[in-house]
Amino acid sequence: MVQWYPGHIARAERNLREQLKAVDIVLEVRDGRCPMSTRHPLIPEWIGTKPRVLLINRKDMVAEADRAAWTRFFAQRGHAVTWTNGSMGDGVGKVMELSAAVGAKLNAKRLARGLRPRPVRAVVIGFPNVGKSALINRLLGRRVADSAPKPGVTRSLRWARIGGDIDLLDAPGIIPMSFRDQVAAQRLAMCNDIGEAAYVDSLVAAAFLETVRGLPAAPQIARRISERYKLRVEDYQEEEYVHALGDRLFNSEPERAGQRILKDFRSLALGPICLELPPQYEACKEV
Numbered sequence: 001m002v003q004w005y006p007g008h009i010a011r012a013e014r015n016l017r018e019q020l021k022a023v024d025i026v027l028e029v030r031d032g033r034c035p036m037s038t039r040h041p042l043i044p045e046w047i048g049t050k051p052r053v054l055l056i057n058r059k060d061m062v063a064e065a066d067r068a069a070w071t072r073f074f075a076q077r078g079h080a081v082t083w084t085n086g087s088m089g090d091g092v093g094k095v096m097e098l099s100a101a102v103g104a105k106l107n108a109k110r111l112a113r114g115l116r117p118r119p120v121r122a123v124v125i126g127f128p129n130v131g132k133s134a135l136i137n138r139l140l141g142r143r144v145a146d147s148a149p150k151p152g153v154t155r156s157l158r159w160a161r162i163g164g165d166i167d168l169l170d171a172p173g174i175i176p177m178s179f180r181d182q183v184a185a186q187r188l189a190m191c192n193d194i195g196e197a198a199y200v201d202s203l204v205a206a207a208f209l210e211t212v213r214g215l216p217a218a219p220q221i222a223r224r225i226s227e228r229y230k231l232r233v234e235d236y237q238e239e240e241y242v243h244a245l246g247d248r249l250f251n252s253e254p255e256r257a258g259q260r261i262l263k264d265f266r267s268l269a270l271g272p273i274c275l276e277l278p279p280q281y282e283a284c285k286e287v
C-alpha cells in the first residue's frame, strides 16, 4: 500500500552513514505519535558503540498519560528518553546537558591519552518530518558560532558550534525506510513522516480510523470525529466511512475526504492521538 523509491533509500542511507562516521553522539528523534514505528531496526548496528540519545518529539501531540507509559516502556529497556517539542523548544536544555556530559567523558579519555580536549560532535537523525530541523534550529538558537572544518571524513560536512563545547552537524541525518513493515509504513503515512513515498490518502485514512478504533481512547476519539464531520463513525466500516464522508462533503471524492481526515489528525483538530502504545510492543527488547 505504501511504496518507496529505491534510489532515495540508497542515497539517504549513504549520506546517513557518512554523517554517523563523523560524530561522537547521535541524537535520534522519534515521533511521539508513533515512537516505535519511527524506529529503524538497523540504527543500533550503524551507530555501533557511540552513545545514542533518544528524543521523542511532538510532546504536545501526545496526552500526558501516554507519554508517561512510553517513558516507562523505554526506561524498562534501559533508555532514559527526553520528550521534546521542536516548535516550542521544550527539552532542548536537556539535550544540551546530555551532549555536554558525553563530551566531558570523551575529553577525560582524551586527556588520559595526552590529547587536547575538543568539542563533542553530535548529529540529529530521524525519519522525515519528525521535527529534526525544528530541534536543530532550537539548539542553534542558543548561541551559535561558526566552527572550523574538521579533518578526514568530517571535511565535507558543515558544523555549527553551540555553547562553546558542542559541534552540531548543520544538516539532519534522514533515516531511510525499508519496505517490509507495512503497519509501521501506514502509521508513518498517517503522521506524514514518510518522505519520498507514494500512498493513497483514502486508504491511509481508513487505516487511521481502524487504528484509533483499537485504542483505549477510542470512544472519545469517535465522538470527536462524528461531531466534526456530522457523520457517525460508529455506523460504518472504515473505508465506507471515508467514502460516505466524500459523498457528504467532497462531491463524492473519497481522496479528498481521506486528505481531510489526515489533515485534521496531523493538525490536532481531532485532539492528541498516540497511534501506538507500549502494550503492543511488550515483546520488543530492542528500542
Ligand SMILES: Nc1nc2c(ncn2[C@@H]2O[C@H](COP(=O)(O)OP(=O)(O)OP(=O)(O)O)[C@@H](O)[C@H]2O)c(=O)[nH]1
Pocket (backbone or CB within 6 Å): 057, 058, 059, 060, 061, 084, 085, 086, 087, 088, 126, 127, 128, 129, 130, 131, 132, 133, 134, 135, 172, 174
Ligand atoms: N506540533 C508540533 N509541531 C512540530 C514539532 N516539532 C516540529 N514540528 C513541526 O513539524 C513540521 C516538520 O518539522 P521539521 O523540523 O521540518 O522536520 P524534519 O524532521 O526536519 O523534516 P525533514 O526535513 O522532512 O526530514 C514543521 O512544520 C515543524 O514546525 C513539535 O514538537 N510539535
